[in-house]
Amino acid sequence: MRIAFYNHTSAVSGAEISMLLTAKHFSKAEPIIFAPEGEVLERAQSIGIRVMPTPSYRARLRKNPFLLIKDMIGMLAAGWKLASILKKEPIDLIHANSIRAGIMAGLFKWYHKTPIIWHMRDIPPKGLVGRAVKLLGRITAEGFIGISKSVLENFSDSSLKARSYLVHNGVELTYIGDQEKQDYRKKIREELRTPQNAKVATIIGQIAPWKRQEDAIRATAKLIQDGTEVFLWIVGIAKFRKENELYFETLKSLVYELGIEDRVIFAGFREDVLEICCASDILLLCSDNEPFGRVVIEAMSQGTPVIGTEAGGVPEIIRNGINGMMYPVSEYIKLSHLMSQLFNDPQLMKRLSDNGLLNAEQNFSIKQTAEKVENIYQNVLQGDASRSIDPAHSREVAK
Incomplete structure (x- = not known):
């Protein structure tokens, strides 16, 4: 054919x-x-x-x-x-x-x-x-x-x-060993000016209003206000539409208004998505109607726990509380609570990590x-x- x-x-x-x-x-x-x-x-x-x-x-x-x-x-x-x-x-x-x-x-x-x-x-x-x-x-x-x-x-x-x-x-199921993951963690955190022992949440994808990176920023600000040493990496660029470029400027203004410029890293476009997942503690997906959520599978394939929205195709990947966690679209307070729960519960992190990896291997x-x-x-x-x-x-x- x-x-x-x-x-x-x-x-x-x-x-x-x-x-x-x-x-x-x-x-x-x-x-x-x-x-x-x-x-x-x-x-x-x-x-x-x-x-x-x-x-x-x-x-x-x-x-x-x-x-x-x-x-x-x-x-x-x-x-x-x-x-x-x-x-x-x-x-x-x-x-x-x-x-x-x-x-x-x-x-x-x-x-x-x-x-x-x-x-x-x-x-x-x-x-x-x-x-x-x-x-x-x-x-x-x-x-x-x-x-x-x-x-x-x-x-x-x-x-x-x-x-x-x-x-x-x-996704291509690429095995990255524990030592290699640690090497990526050290290298990328140094590159993105992030302490090695800090908690890191990452959101990956095109910068656009429907991706709702603003919710990740607000949830991170809430955690910082509560005393958590957390960093947010925003990976992606604004392209295709003028409204996306304007949204990017809005996000930067929001970070400035919240006073968290030193905790939010705009990392731009990256080819090394799997390595970024290895260097992160949690992956976030905040979209209001994500058709599928490919990056969720990529994160799961490296054992990175994920939190996504209860919308679009995301519930077809994430089983809430089993291989990931979900929250209602735009409810950033709920998102911050889930992030805090994961950061402070190593056993939960391990369970979601193991089950997410199994999900990626068996189904995607x-x-x-x-x-x-x-x-x-x-x-x-x-x-x-x-x-x-x-x-x-x-x-x-x-x-």
């Missing part, structure tokens, strides 16, 4: 990392990455995956009719360029790595006639735009992969359920993810609609 992975942007975030990892671990399919020139293609080539430079257009799914028309024109142009390339390439199936990529791949399906799968990595839009997206998907896509039940429940209706598959993101390995995706390709290409139906109205492909 020759699979065209189509990514509408050259920028790398969680979706692109998941795409490249999945493609890297295929055993049956031959992946080719179709994307604009830039970091995505560079990373693909570095791990031995064939690439096809493809001009694209970065649209936003928005309500303003004039901006929507502008974006549609841009997407039509990008869709035609993609279709023209696909017409010449012997491709068995297009795997669109986002809703936008699925839209652009589907606009000229009548021309390239290649089956399409949409990979749903975000909570789909609602309203008129959402209905239009569903209609196009219904007409042009043979299958939909959702990274969580939450994503699929927000997208699928009765006419799409039979084509919808649940496949959680996976990238090899499992890649195998499930390849099974979906075979189902779609064979026209097989007879697999078992998941209780959340999606088909979960077994190993």
Whole structure:
């Protein structure tokens, strides 16, 4: 099977990392990455995956009719360029790595006639735009992969359920020994100006309003006020949107207003996520509607205890009190209490660490993810609609 992975942007975030990892671990399919020139293609080539430079257009799914028309024109142009390339390439199936990529791949399906799968990595839009997206998907896509039940429940209706598959993101299970973890802890804490014996909570991800880094800051301030020597590392940058850059400035102002500039470290973008997890005591996820929560799995894979919100796809990873802890979105006082509880209970930390690691190993390995995706390709290409139906109205492909 020759699979065209189509990514509408050259920028790398969680979706692109998941795409490249999945493609890297295929055993049956031959992946080719179709994307604009830039970091995505560079990373693909570095791990031995064939690439096809493809001009694209970065649209936003928005309500303003004039901006929507502008974006549609841009997407039509990008869709035609993609279709023209696909017409010449012997491709068995297009795997669109986002809703936008699925839209652009589907606009000229009548021309390239290649089956399409949409990979749903975000909570789909609602309203008129959402209905239009569903209609196009219904007409042009043979299958939909959702990274969580939450994503699929927000997208699928009765006419799409039979084509919808649940496949959680996976991670490479990299073993880091105790001594190596201690070395990372020493090195990274020195780099980030953090005492070796201090308690450290880390939040990792794009800086954006919906990620709610502000709650981590306020919870940390509450702990400091109560006398805890705690540091907060905020790992990530503001990109893609002006509102994200403005939010970043708001976060810095909040830290200043709370008087905790020496305890909150804005670490910027980091490639060494696993090492950061090893150097931290707790990982936080504060998002208001996280589609899945890949970083939670990455932290669990290194035995770092996690606290996440009771929203989106996070409850599909965390079993509260067993392999992690959860709190209601925006309730930073509750978050501070959970952080304090973990910091002051070594036995609880150990239990969550052990169970989290087991959860990552048993349920979220990238090899499992890649195998499930390849099974979906075979189902779609064979026209097989007879697999078992998941209780959340999606088909979960077994190993």
